[in-house]
Amino acid sequence: MVTPFSPESAGTLYTNHIAMLQEGYAAALEEASFDALVVHSGLPAKQSRFDDQYWPHRLTPAFAHWLPLPSPDAVLLIQPGKRPMLFYSVVEDVWESGVEPESDHFWNAFDEIEVADLSGVASSLPRGRVGFIGEAIERAAQWNLAEESVNSGALLRALDRVRTRKSDYERACIAEANRRAALGHAAVLDAFVAGDHSELDLHLLYLRVTKQDDVHTPYKNIVAMDENAAVLHFVNYGSKPPRHKSQSLLIDAGATCMGYASDVTRTALKGKNSEAAATFAELIRGVETLQSEICRRIRPGIDYEDLHDQAHHLLAGVLRAVGIADASEGALVDSGATRFFLPHGLGHSLGIQVHDVGCRLREPKPENPYLRNTSVIESGQVFTIEPGCYFIDSLMQQLKSLPISSVIDWDLVDALTHFGGVRIEDNMAVLADETINLTRDNWPDTP
Ligand SMILES: [Mn+2]
Numbered sequence: 001m002v003t004p005f006s007p008e009s010a011g012t013l014y015t016n017h018i019a020m021l022q023e024g025y026a027a028a029l030e031e032a033s034f035d036a037l038v039v040h041s042g043l044p045a046k047q048s049r050f051d052d053q054y055w056p057h058r059l060t061p062a063f064a065h066w067l068p069l070p071s072p073d074a075v076l077l078i079q080p081g082k083r084p085m086l087f088y089s090v091v092e093d094v095w096e097s098g099v100e101p102e103s104d105h106f107w108n109a110f111d112e113i114e115v116a117d118l119s120g121v122a123s124s125l126p127r128g129r130v131g132f133i134g135e136a137i138e139r140a141a142q143w144n145l146a147e148e149s150v151n152s153g154a155l156l157r158a159l160d161r162v163r164t165r166k167s168d169y170e171r172a173c174i175a176e177a178n179r180r181a182a183l184g185h186a187a188v189l190d191a192f193v194a195g196d197h198s199e200l201d202l203h204l205l206y207l208r209v210t211k212q213d214d215v216h217t218p219y220k221n222i223v224a225m226d227e228n229a230a231v232l233h234f235v236n237y238g239s240k241p242p243r244h245k246s247q248s249l250l251i252d253a254g255a256t257c258m259g260y261a262s263d264v265t266r267t268a269l270k271g272k273n274s275e276a277a278a279t280f281a282e283l284i285r286g287v288e289t290l291q292s293e294i295c296r297r298i299r300p301g302i303d304y305e306d307l308h309d310q311a312h313h314l315l316a317g318v319l320r321a322v323g324i325a326d327a328s329e330g331a332l333v334d335s336g337a338t339r340f341f342l343p344h345g346l347g348h349s350l351g352i353q354v355h356d357v358g359c360r361l362r363e364p365k366p367e368n369p370y371l372r373n374t375s376v377i378e379s380g381q382v383f384t385i386e387p388g389c390y391f392i393d394s395l396m397q398q399l400k401s402l403p404i405s406s407v408i409d410w411d412l413v414d415a416l417t418h419f420g421g422v423r424i425e426d427n428m429a430v431l432a433d434e435t436i437n438l439t440r441d442n443w444p445d446t447p
Contacts (some may be wrong), residue, residue, distance in 0.1 A: 001436065002168075002429060004176035005173045005175065005176040005258060007103035007104070010169070014109070015109070016168065016169065017167040018084075020165075024162035024165075025078050028158035028162060029078075029131070030080075031154070032131070032152055034128075034131040034149070034152070034155060035080075035126060035127075035128030035129050035130065036125070037078040038075060039062045039132075039134060040060060041063040042059055042060045043073055044072055061163070062134075063134075066084065067086070067106045068102070068106065068258040068259045069101055069106070071098060073088075073089065073118060074087065079126060084111070085110065085113060085124065086110040087113050087114075087120075087124070088113075088115070089114065089116060089117055103258065129146075130145055130149060131145075131150075131155050132149055132150045133156070160357040163356060165378070165380035166382050166429070170260060170382075175429075175438045177257040178255075178438045178442045180257065180262070181255040181439075184206040184209045185251060185264060185266050187205060188202045188205055188209075188251055189251075198238050198240050198241050199239075200223075200239045206221055206253050207221075210253075217253065217254060218262070218263065218354045219263070222234050222250065222253065223249075224250045224251075224420060225242055225247055225250075226248055226418055227419075228420055229249075229419065229420025232344060234250075245271045245273060246270070246271035248280065248420055249267065249270075250265065250266075250420065250421065250422070260351060263354050263386075264425055264439050265386055265388075265423045267424060269281050275415070276415035276416055277419075279322055279412065279415075280419045280422075282321070283324075283389060283416070283422055286318035286321060287315075287389055288424050290315060290317075290318055291386075291387050291426070293314060294310065294314070295385050298385075298430060299435075303374075303376055304359070304375055304376075304383070305368060305373075307385075308368055308371055308373075312333050315338045315341065319332060320332070324341075324416075326409070331404070335403070336402070337402070337408070340392075341391075342387060342390070343395060344386075345370045345371035348373050349372070349383050350382050355372055359383065361375055383428055383430075384428070388423035390420065390421030390423075391413060391420065392421070393417070396413060425439075
């Protein structure tokens with residue numbers, strides 16, 4: 001069990017997190033031959049050159065790694081062996097207000113320097129090779145930093161590796177992000193079963209229960225009913241409740257805590273009074289069993305891609321069990337048939353970014369083109385496990401043209417197409433001697 005983050009209990013966790021970053025960043029700087037590092041928090045980005053609206057500000061991930069201060073144009077100076085320095089300016093603005101951080105546990109870790117404007121940062125920079133990370137590269141130019149020091153690939157790769165090994169503080173943040181998301185999922189699943197709601201209704205209900213504005217969710221909620229569940233990233237919510245006796249719902253939605261994301265998917269069905277609905281219910285149970293079996297197999301030292309391949313073998317078993325395919329598991333996997341039902345990867349690294357960095361160190365095998373995690377599983381990693389099974393029209397048409405199509409019950413596939421598909425996704429934290437399911441451990445108790 002990981003205790004979810006709270007401002008009151010953050011003290012030691014956060015101190016240890018900063019100590020880990022000091023060490024990790026010092027090693028990364030040495031590896032990439034830098035003496036110090038400037039991390040810029042980012043600047044508001046215009047949505048279009050033809051308009052004067054701005055995207056919601058997203059912190060530079062390396063900045064968020066140190067502190068959850070949601071301010072644009074702030075600067076962090078990191079020097080091995082020294083306390084990190086934080087520069088920021090308070091701008092009086094009649095149009096905008098600053099965003100307050102949700103918790104103030106982090107201030108003591110930095111030497112804070114309030115400046116009139118950031119041009120003064122240049123005089124505080126140490127001698128030697130100073131790296132710059134951030135999107136606002138005009139700032140690097142203002143401070144006379146060498147062009148090759150800006151977002152250096154060697155440094156970013158070294159820092160990405162630091163990002164894959166989560167501290168206890170980071171696991172607590174992701175646990176709390178899961179607790180928040182789980183409240184929303186539970187409310188949406190209850191509402192779906194109890195009444196007639198549109199996809200838009202359920203999306204808004206999720207935002208309300210998780211106390212998030214749409215622009216603050218870690219990614220755009222996927223709320224898909226029936227056939228829409230076959231669109232892997234469906235976000236064009238319908239505003240009218242569907243009028244069928246049986247309905248499926250796929251909801252893939254997360255939350256954030258201190259800049260850390262959760263990423264959770266559930267699939268539900270109501271109205272099981274048809275043969276096809278009963279089979280789809282069986283398919284949901286099959287994917288759930290598959291998913292928990294894969295979660296059970298997570299161990300340090302295993303290739304994540306091997307788990308992905310094992311998920312295809314288990315999926316072949318599910319396809320056989322529900323009557324979709326009548327061939328051996330080996331034949332269904334080797335022919336590529338399972339890839340048409342499960343085209344995406346088993347999961348991805350999770351942290352500050354919902355598709356976090358550092359776990360796709362090599363290309364996956366050709367049959368797994370969308371796999372975002374090809375790492376060897378290590379203690380400290382946090383990643384998702386999200387197998388699925390879908391009836392995607394274009395992929396079913398391709399499958400029909402292969403010899404293996406003769407073992408598929410196409411009448412059953414046609415009957416199931418109405419339900420779109422299934423995906424079940426949890427967030428897993430790997431420790432040396434145990435693996436923790438941050439999603440299920442933080443699910444609200446059913447009254
Ligand atoms: Mn995911």
